[in-house]
Amino acid sequence: MWVVKIGGSLSHDPALREWLTQLWEIGGGRVVIVPGGADFADAVRQYQLDWRVDDLVAHNMCLLAMAQYAILMQGILPELVLASSEERIRSALRDGHVAVWVPTGLMRITPDTTTNWDTTSDSLAAILSNSLNAERLMVVKSCPVDAGAPLETLAASGVVDARFVGHVKDANYVVEMFNKGDLAVMRDRLLNVPVV
Structure with a gap:
């Protein structure tokens, strides 16, 4: 099973449809998509500034932002x-589908280590990958990504969030960073890995 985190920065980009279509065409039964927060999460940042709500409120709102992006993805490609x-993820994969994670189950009543701006959808994708015992985590961004750069460097430059490295440092899966233009590379990976 592969987890593919698609950054919110692709939410207005035609490349989003291409990624979703390719993942659906060749990733059925193997791929779970994790949506970023897109500009829905940017709105949460603004609301937090305007109303000075705490990070717990912002965290819960950002999970709903990710849910909105997930619903948008399914609106673009209803087969998702x-x-x-x-349990629902595993059921969708058993049925040969591509799942899109709606992370509302992570909403919290009290703060914990994830209820802060250092933990974004990047880290949540890593947490899900750990929970699902994924084989691979692919993170797709619209910004330029040096695929060979250490994850610590990518975190320091803001390509991934500050907590991401800690979540994947002892992972039993491959972590790969992609730019939105790397669709052919992803396709090649999916086509050349045997189905288990």
């Missing part, structure tokens, strides 16, 4: 299956 739990 929305899944809000690990």
